[in-house]
Amino acid sequence: MSADLDFSSLINSIQGDVVTPESPDYAQAIARWAANAQKKAKAVVFVKVEKDVAEVLNFAKANRLSLAVRGGGHSASGASSVQDGIVIDLSRYMNKVIVDPELKTAAVGGGSLWEDVDKAAIQHGLATVGGTVNHTGVGGLILGGGFGFLSGSYGLAIDNLIQATVVTADGSVLKASKSENADLFFAIRGAGGNFGVVTEFVLRLHPQRPKVYAGLLFYPPHVLDKIIETTVNWFSSAGEKEAMIQSLTVGPDGKPVIVLIVFYNGSEADGRKAYKPFLDLGPSLDLTKEIPYEEVNTMQNAAAGHGKGVYMKGVAHKSPVYTSIQKAYNRFVQILETGNFQGALLFEYFPLTKIKSIAAGETAFRREDALNIAVLLMWDPSEDRTNEARPFAHELCETVVSGQKMSDTEILGYTNYDPDAAGNSPVSYDKAKQSFGDNYPRLQVIKKRYDPENIFNKWFPIVPA
Numbered sequence: 001m002s003a004d005l006d007f008s009s010l011i012n013s014i015q016g017d018v019v020t021p022e023s024p025d026y027a028q029a030i031a032r033w034a035a036n037a038q039k040k041a042k043a044v045v046f047v048k049v050e051k052d053v054a055e056v057l058n059f060a061k062a063n064r065l066s067l068a069v070r071g072g073g074h075s076a077s078g079a080s081s082v083q084d085g086i087v088i089d090l091s092r093y094m095n096k097v098i099v100d101p102e103l104k105t106a107a108v109g110g111g112s113l114w115e116d117v118d119k120a121a122i123q124h125g126l127a128t129v130g131g132t133v134n135h136t137g138v139g140g141l142i143l144g145g146g147f148g149f150l151s152g153s154y155g156l157a158i159d160n161l162i163q164a165t166v167v168t169a170d171g172s173v174l175k176a177s178k179s180e181n182a183d184l185f186f187a188i189r190g191a192g193g194n195f196g197v198v199t200e201f202v203l204r205l206h207p208q209r210p211k212v213y214a215g216l217l218f219y220p221p222h223v224l225d226k227i228i229e230t231t232v233n234w235f236s237s238a239g240e241k242e243a244m245i246q247s248l249t250v251g252p253d254g255k256p257v258i259v260l261i262v263f264y265n266g267s268e269a270d271g272r273k274a275y276k277p278f279l280d281l282g283p284s285l286d287l288t289k290e291i292p293y294e295e296v297n298t299m300q301n302a303a304a305g306h307g308k309g310v311y312m313k314g315v316a317h318k319s320p321v322y323t324s325i326q327k328a329y330n331r332f333v334q335i336l337e338t339g340n341f342q343g344a345l346l347f348e349y350f351p352l353t354k355i356k357s358i359a360a361g362e363t364a365f366r367r368e369d370a371l372n373i374a375v376l377l378m379w380d381p382s383e384d385r386t387n388e389a390r391p392f393a394h395e396l397c398e399t400v401v402s403g404q405k406m407s408d409t410e411i412l413g414y415t416n417y418d419p420d421a422a423g424n425s426p427v428s429y430d431k432a433k434q435s436f437g438d439n440y441p442r443l444q445v446i447k448k449r450y451d452p453e454n455i456f457n458k459w460f461p462i463v464p465a
Contacts, residue, residue, distance in 0.1 A: 007043055010059045014052040016093060019044045029089065030081065033135075034310035035381035037078035037422075041068070041085055046092035053088055053197050054171030060086050061455065066424070068458050069197050071111050072137015076312040077422035079193075079459040080140070090139065094199055099124055104205045105162060110198050112138045117203070118294045127208035127293060129157045132245065133304045134297035142201055143192045144416040144459075145365045147372065149214075149263040149296055152240035152351035153206070158189035158363055159355070160204040168196040169451040187446045190365025191436060192415075192459040194443070195450045213264040213271025214296050215288030221256040223281055224248075224329065228322045230277045231349065235319075238351050241265040242274055245300070248329045249344040250336045256329070261299050262288055303344065309379040311389035314417025315397040316370035317404050320347065328400040332375075335392050340385060341377045345400065348372040365415075366437045372414045373400060390419070409437050415460060424457045432460035441465070 011018045019029040020043050029044040042065065045056050060067045066085030073080050073091070081087065090111030097116045098107040101124040108117055115134040121127050129148040131141045146157025154160055163177040166184060174196075176185040187195050219227060231246070245261040260278060264271030268290045272279060279286070325345075332345055348371060360367055375396045377389040401411055412434060415421065420431045433440050440462070447454070448464035 005042055005063060010043075010045070010055060013055045014045070015048040016052045017046040019046070030087075031073070031307075032078075032081060033072075033074045033306050034076045034078070035307055036309045036311075036384050036386050037076060037081055039078065039081035039083040041082050041087045044070075044087040044089050046089045048093040050165065050167050050173045050199055053167040053199065054173070056086060056088050057167070057169060057171055057197075057455070061453070067455055069139075069193050069456075070137075071139030072113050072135070074133075074136045075140055075422065075459070076310045077419050077459075079422040082458065088197055090197075090199065091137075097121075099126065099205070101126065104207075106203045106205055108138055108201045108203055110139045110200060114138060114141070114297055118297055121205050122208060122210065122292075122294045124205075125208060125210070126205035128160050128203050128205050129154050130297060132297055133300050135301065135304075135306070138201060139193075139198055141416065143188055143190070143198065145190050145414065147348060147350055147414065149243045149350070150206075150265070151355060152238070152243055153265065153354065155354045155358060156365065157203075158365060159358055161189060161201060162204055163202040164188055164198050165200040166196040166198050169453060169455050183446050184450060186362070187364050187443055187450075189363035190415075191439075191443050191462065192421075194447060194456050194459065194462050196456065208293055209265070210293060211290045212293050212296060213266060213268045213288060214262060214291055214299065216285075216299065217260040217262060217278060217283040217288060218285040219258040219260070219281065219283050221248075221258060221329070224258060224326055225322050226281055227258060227260075227278070228320045228325060230281065231320055234275075234277055235349050235351075238349070239274070240351055240354065242351065244349045246347040246349070247303075247344045248325070248332065248347075249303075250333060250342070256333050263296060307381060308342075309381045309385055309389075311377045311386055311393050311419060312417055313375045313393040313397050313419050314413030314415075315373045315375070315401050316368065316406070316411055316413040317373060317401050318370055318406060318410075321403050324400055324402045324404075327402075328396050331399060332396055335377075335396075341379050341389065341392075343375075343377040345396065346374040346376060348374075361439070364436060364439050364443055366409065366412075366435060366439070368410045370406065370410045370413075372417065373397070374414075374417045375400075393419070409434060418460075421459050424461055428461055429463060432462055435460055436462070
């Protein structure tokens with residue numbers, strides 16, 4: 001047992017498992033995708049049922065313990081970890097995916113990964129918008145909005161959320177949908193875990209062909225100007241079946257390389273036609289082909305493995321500007337030449353028409369006419385380089401969007417890429433006001449109803465009204 005707390009009452013009141021620092025699986029229980037996001041909790045509770053969640057909430061409040069909730073543990077900002085507090089972990093038991101092929105829905109446990117969803121749904125010729133790295137947790141991505149390769153056709157992950165089961169701060173187990181607890185349903189679609197623990201998501205599925213055209217195109221850095229010019233022309237008329245992530249990085253040989261991660265929801269013939277302008281630039285290596293749909297969200301996995309130190313910062317732009325991007329890339333290469341970091345400058349090109357078709361006040365998510373950029377710096381976890389990476393990432397973000405004519409909220413970028421999201425700090429509270437914009441006062445009222453004591457405060461925390 002932890003030296004200063006008696007967990008026996010909690011152990012006896014739940015069906016799940018309580019892991020403390022003395023437990024043999026403690027190190028594994030607090031491990032996270034980003035090594036620097038790991039924190040030493042007093043206990044990790046692997047809950048089995050909603051009643052377990054309620055018991056943990058009561059125990060945490062009674063013992064004045066800070067609380068975090070873990071689904072997939074992929075938060076680079078550390079939102080799924082807590083120092084000297086208690087973690088509600090959904091990953092061990094609440095990870096089932098049940099597909100109803102007739103209704104075209106999937107009931108997804110809050111601890112599931114996108115790999116689980118992709119594989120279960122495609123068995124029935126179905127799919128939904130999910131994470132582009134498939135070992136990402138379902139919960140964090142959905143609650144924060146959720147972009148994916150299918151966003152051009154079906155919007156964000158939250159736009160495909162039909163219903164959620166939420167355990168709120170007082171232990172109540174509520175269904176949230178458009179017809180039931182509609183205020184809560186509004187809030188959880190974009191404002192994260194501020195209102196409770198989501199133990200199950202019911203997602204809308206869509207007919208999906210078994211194979212799609214996708215893969216990686218590699219280019220030497222000297223064609224960056226042509227790639228950007230081609231990107232501007234292509235994206236102006238990109239169809240809903242198209243999506244691309246562009247990675248400006250350095251290869252294993254230490255040389256700069258540009259990698260285009262392309263997706264076309266159709267045949268190889270049609271995909272090559274859609275991306276012909278890029279193919280005509282003459283990639284040094286073409287690894288695109290028809291692949292099983294369930295492999296699409298594995299394309300970035302090799303570059304996003306578990307256990308490294310990670311600093312990720314997001315920003316946004318209206319359209320790529322060559323001079324700014326080239327300057328940022330040159331600086332990025334200099335940073336990596338120190339030998340202390342790996343990483344990438346990532347540019348997401350997901351058609352926005354479907355996403356922007358949802359009214360701003362329908363969900364808590366801030367919908368901007370802007371495209372996501374992520375600066376990703378990674379390092380060997382034997383030394384924590386977070387404080388070294390932070391100013392580099394901020395510098396790169398400022399450089400890459402220089403010259404953009406955008407509002408302060410437009411340029412903020414995607415909330416799930418924000419390093420200031422985690423923590424119960426003034427910075428996080430201020431960032432929440434910016435991130436939720438005009439929806440913030442409404443969210444404060446909802447927060448007061450479902451979490452008046454603000455025990456859920458690890459991701460863009462909202463002050464109750």
